[in-house]
Amino acid sequence: MAPRVPLGILLAATWILDALAIVFGLAGIEKAGSAGLPWSHGLFMSVIWSVVAGLLAARLYRDRRAGMVVGLLVFSHWVLDFVSHPIPFSSFSWRSWQWSYGHPLPSDLPLLFAGSPKVGLGLYNSISAVEATILEFGLFILGGAVYGTYVMKKKRAGR
């Protein structure tokens, strides 16, 4: 859908909100805790970052569709976080040889800024750490397969 945009940029777009969380955390602008992460992971600011990234990409690649794709990829992070969050801390016990999550956490994605209602469907509150890992690797392999199939088809069509 956006052949001008390198794969690395497309992948980076999906990770921008987490990168912002790290930057804002280091700068002391936001801190994981009761306020959630409104500047990087709030619904409102996620829409803003998605629009900004989309406009930048559209300008950089002189392609509106490239901008749409990059913007939607940035926002896809919020959608998947909405399904999976809150993510309880995981730990591994050498004694029982078991990997598990701590106690379930309350929703942690703010709609607006600090103090606004927080949302999150909490998938990771209801599946085990092992199931979550299988799910994530499964999605990664599925995505790789879809991309690989597409690239092969395109190469074959090119000959």
Ligand SMILES: [Zn+2]
């Ligand atoms: Zn995130």
